[in-house]
Amino acid sequence: MNRLALAAVIATLAAPALAQSPSLTPPPHMPTDLSIEGVRAADDHLALEQVNGAEAMAFVDAENERSLAALTGDPRYETFRREAEAILTATDRIAQPYFLGEGVGNFWQDATNPKGVWRRTSLESYRSDSPSWETLLDIDALSRVEGKDWVFKGADCLAPDETRCLVNLSDGGKDAVVVREFDTTTKSFVDGGFNLPEGKHRIEWLDRDTLLVATDFGPGTLTESGYPFIVKTLKRGQTLAQATEVYRGEQADGGYGVSPMVLRNDAGAVIAVLFNRPLDTFRSETWELVDGAPVKLNLPERVSVRGAMGPGAGADARLVFSLDEPWTLNTRAFQPGSLVAANLWQLRPADPATQAVSNADLLVFAPTDRQSVEDVAVFDDHVVATILDNVRGRAISFRDRGEFGWPQTALDVPENTSVHLASAGRSSGRVFYTVEGFLTPSTLSLADVASGASRVLKSAPARFDASRDVVEQFEATSTDGTKIPYFVVRPRDLAMEGTAPTIIYGYGGFQVSKPPAYIPEMGKLWLENGGVYVIANIRGGGEFGPAWHQSVLKEHRQLAFDDFAAVARDLQARRITSPRHTGIYGRSNGGVLTSVSITQHPELYNAAVIESPLIDMLRYWDLPAGASWIGEYGDPRIPAEAAYIARYSGYQNLRPGAGYPRVYITTNTRDDRVHPGHARKFAARLGDMGYDHLYYEETSGGHSNDADPVANARRWARHYTYLAQQLMD
Numbered sequence: 001m002n003r004l005a006l007a008a009v010i011a012t013l014a015a016p017a018l019a020q021s022p023s024l025t026p027p028p029h030m031p032t033d034l035s036i037e038g039v040r041a042a043d044d045h046l047a048l049e050q051v052n053g054a055e056a057m058a059f060v061d062a063e064n065e066r067s068l069a070a071l072t073g074d075p076r077y078e079t080f081r082r083e084a085e086a087i088l089t090a091t092d093r094i095a096q097p098y099f100l101g102e103g104v105g106n107f108w109q110d111a112t113n114p115k116g117v118w119r120r121t122s123l124e125s126y127r128s129d130s131p132s133w134e135t136l137l138d139i140d141a142l143s144r145v146e147g148k149d150w151v152f153k154g155a156d157c158l159a160p161d162e163t164r165c166l167v168n169l170s171d172g173g174k175d176a177v178v179v180r181e182f183d184t185t186t187k188s189f190v191d192g193g194f195n196l197p198e199g200k201h202r203i204e205w206l207d208r209d210t211l212l213v214a215t216d217f218g219p220g221t222l223t224e225s226g227y228p229f230i231v232k233t234l235k236r237g238q239t240l241a242q243a244t245e246v247y248r249g250e251q252a253d254g255g256y257g258v259s260p261m262v263l264r265n266d267a268g269a270v271i272a273v274l275f276n277r278p279l280d281t282f283r284s285e286t287w288e289l290v291d292g293a294p295v296k297l298n299l300p301e302r303v304s305v306r307g308a309m310g311p312g313a314g315a316d317a318r319l320v321f322s323l324d325e326p327w328t329l330n331t332r333a334f335q336p337g338s339l340v341a342a343n344l345w346q347l348r349p350a351d352p353a354t355q356a357v358s359n360a361d362l363l364v365f366a367p368t369d370r371q372s373v374e375d376v377a378v379f380d381d382h383v384v385a386t387i388l389d390n391v392r393g394r395a396i397s398f399r400d401r402g403e404f405g406w407p408q409t410a411l412d413v414p415e416n417t418s419v420h421l422a423s424a425g426r427s428s429g430r431v432f433y434t435v436e437g438f439l440t441p442s443t444l445s446l447a448d449v450a451s452g453a454s455r456v457l458k459s460a461p462a463r464f465d466a467s468r469d470v471v472e473q474f475e476a477t478s479t480d481g482t483k484i485p486y487f488v489v490r491p492r493d494l495a496m497e498g499t500a501p502t503i504i505y506g507y508g509g510f511q512v513s514k515p516p517a518y519i520p521e522m523g524k525l526w527l528e529n530g531g532v533y534v535i536a537n538i539r540g541g542g543e544f545g546p547a548w549h550q551s552v553l554k555e556h557r558q559l560a561f562d563d564f565a566a567v568a569r570d571l572q573a574r575r576i577t578s579p580r581h582t583g584i585y586g587r588s589n590g591g592v593l594t595s596v597s598i599t600q601h602p603e604l605y606n607a608a609v610i611e612s613p614l615i616d617m618l619r620y621w622d623l624p625a626g627a628s629w630i631g632e633y634g635d636p637r638i639p640a641e642a643a644y645i646a647r648y649s650g651y652q653n654l655r656p657g658a659g660y661p662r663v664y665i666t667t668n669t670r671d672d673r674v675h676p677g678h679a680r681k682f683a684a685r686l687g688d689m690g691y692d693h694l695y696y697e698e699t700s701g702g703h704s705n706d707a708d709p710v711a712n713a714r715r716w717a718r719h720y721t722y723l724a725q726q727l728m729d
Helices: 003-013 038-041 054-072 075-088 122-125 139-146 520-525 546-550 558-573 587-598 627-631 639-646 675-690 708-728
Strands: 097-099 103-108 118-120 135-136 150-157 164-171 177-183 197-200 201-207 210-214 230-235 245-249 258-264 270-278 286-288 294-296 301-309 318-323 327-329 333-334 339-343 363-365 369-378 382-389 393-399 408-410 416-426 430-436 443-448 454-459 471-476 484-491 501-505 532-536 582-587 605-613 665-669 693-698
Touching: 003 443, 003 520, 003 587, 054 075, 054 693, 054 708, 075 520, 075 708, 097 245, 097 430, 103 122, 118 122, 135 139, 139 150, 150 201, 164 201, 177 693, 201 258, 201 270, 230 582, 245 286, 258 301, 270 301, 286 301, 301 369, 318 369, 339 382, 363 393, 369 416, 382 416, 393 416, 454 708, 471 558, 484 558, 501 558, 501 708, 520 708, 532 558, 558 582, 558 587, 582 708, 587 605, 587 675, 605 708, 665 675, 665 708, 693 708
Parallel strands: 097 416, 501 532, 501 582, 582 605, 605 665, 665 693
Antiparallel strands: 097 103, 103 118, 118 135, 150 164, 164 177, 177 197, 201 210, 210 230, 230 245, 258 270, 270 286, 286 294, 301 318, 318 339, 327 333, 339 363, 369 382, 382 393, 393 408, 416 430, 430 443, 443 454, 471 484, 484 532
16 A cells, blocks of 8 residues: 555544444433433433442342453463462562661562551661561451451651651552551550541641641531541540641532641751642642641642752742643743742742842753653752653752752663652652663662762562563654654564554543553563553643643543544554454543543454443542542533533443444442442443443452452453453454
């Protein structure tokens, strides 16, 4: 085929989704009335929204039985399960460290302790090949004693000594946790210490005997998303009812709830107390507690506070933040994506009598249009940041030299990898960071932030044979002409005949970047069996900064779906794969992407793993905690916004006779972030229309589905068994 003919074919494939629809008539379950009542009236599966309802659980049981028979009965399943479990429970994994007091902490799970142990050692011991670990809390033992399905959700320890910690425990993996005070010196919970009931709390230590708490304080104290909007101080020995209010947003606030922030310097002293009040998913107000009263700071609504620099407190402290929109301070303009450090007095309401003059350079780093700021660690005189540069990682230490700017020292990072800050030790001026690539196992390094000198401490062993594979980066052209980068991991000697079984992974939302990552279970179960793996860096992510994300918000969402389809077409035009051998995978927000991809372009795919998904986008706001995401998708209660959401919502756009492939939908009963009703209803409607499909609902683990490595191995075995059936058989 000549180049002009090929271009014509691609142009035809890139036509709007409507032209590809099997019928121009509305889908049979599309409400004619998009009001709240009209959408409910058109929904014949509302009973499946009752998380533990009798009809819902009968549906789950029947679907699980059928799907498990199809998946676990496959001769590949048990091999995949054993291989995945060996990887996820391997004792030679890197024990991911974080600074804990004068030593190093770690949370460890393996086959013996699938729920995990919270433990610590000295830095000197950690550097050795065989660290001597001291167990602080055994979650498996705690669960047995208390008869609970406890999942460890981390511990917040009070600086500088970090001997008193707030331990977060989730029942079954939910986002909601109970909080208990723990003493690392006695390795026990504190008798009569802080103890909060289950909730989606926002908690910070103010001092050893005082917490700042945003939580459910009773009727009328949560937003419609189920998050708090009131912050109170809770003294040791007080009940929540006795706590004293220090800040209040409004019940109509959006986002994830008001959050207190207690910012400390390298010595552990408090230098600022802030409150973040979200207005929606991405817009918020920033307030400072000054002399016991909240004061609104002159910061833009789209901003992320990263920390504070000392050693001075109060107005002399410097706040470090990244911008997601243009901003001007006095006469100086800053572009979106910039990393900025400003004195708090520069951000408080102007008072000419108290304003001083500062010559300090506020701009720490300004990214180009192909860069973005990712992780940030703040010290008293340095800022360390990881940067994505055309979706490849860099790490830089910036030194604060006042009016002389921010000289940079690059940390040692190999080319064509991604880098993540693991933990910052403010008192020691050091930072742990990890580096990985698609075919390169993770390495852990420790860097001195002042000098930039670093040393590799640990290297993970290879979990699959990568010698036969190669990584490439291409670009696809979306419907509006935008170039969409994507990575391909494939066999080096792949014959370009369009027959390679290929998984395309996508997310495309919430400014979450998807750089190269070493995924050992994927490499073992998929790449070693001749598969191809693709990550599509579609718009909605953060790969190229705020603009990459904001370009597909709300009414522009269709562009993200077009980006994903463009990547699939580009792969097929290159003859890497073909529709018969192309599968897609997405979870959470990626479930919106995959469900829409199937309903809009069934001709492009033969498989889809749709995990923990949002799918019913006309009712997502009413399924906890959906209303918190209105800033991303829009509000279906507003007619104009319901109209554009209805054009893509996967649940309502299902049609009979559309030729959808056999898809695999999976979720978790304990998911209190993305309601399991989305997945259940989509599966039920597919069944109503006579489509072959698989549905499986796990009963423990929550939204992340990875609370237990043994159970997680079964999860990945199901995924790859299904994908092998669809794309390899």
